[in-house]
Amino acid sequence: MLNKCPIDVSSFDRRYPPAFFEQPTLELARQLLGTVLVHRSSEGITAGRIVEVEAYCGPEDKGSHSYGGRLSERNRAMFGPKGHAYIYLIYGMYWCFNVVSGPPGLPQAVLVRALDPVFGEQLMRSRLNAPHAPIHSLCRGPGKLCKAMGITGALYGEPLWGDTLFLVPGELAPDEEIGSSHRINIAYAQEYAHLPWRLYVRNHPAVSGPSRLRR
DNA sequence: CCAAAGATCGTCT
């Protein structure tokens, strides 16, 4: 994959500063499309370009873990500084990674749902135990991307401009269009369940979900 | 391609 890598490893020392996260959550979600998430772990470096996200706009958002403004041990990172990692375990098995966002004092976040792998393909395959899967399937879905990237609760609350887990600036290509849909698996969120707060790169092979939700 | 079902455990009631 090295010869197909769209960005050079030497660019991995660039990253968004804290000021980048000072924007409304839906705009931040939009801006995160095309940026590259990098994890430097003891096992090696993995990186992927963000192609699918969901905005969670608490405390009003009935789909958010911060709905109602209730602080808990799990969601406390959402109440903290923007640009840090909010990571949680879902269904007892899979970690999910979010970027903390929101106006001052409001617990909001952007869930990263899919990456286009750009570095560390073999390490991703090893972590997933998927030696022959299509490359675009390696980080397709919020749980899978965390497994492939080696992201766990050990990184809970980490700032995203450090040396371990960070974001490298990146843009969408001129021919890449943004699509939107309702968010996945939050039918319980009532009037918030249908809002178009899931954003993705249209027709990108690494985006998760059924085909009608990728066009 | 799509739908159904099972796995599995921290969190909150």
Place this chain on the structure above:
DNA sequence: GACGATCTTTGGA
């Protein structure tokens, strides 16, 4: 004690 911001496997169209 119930339920997930999920994924894999299985089986059918």
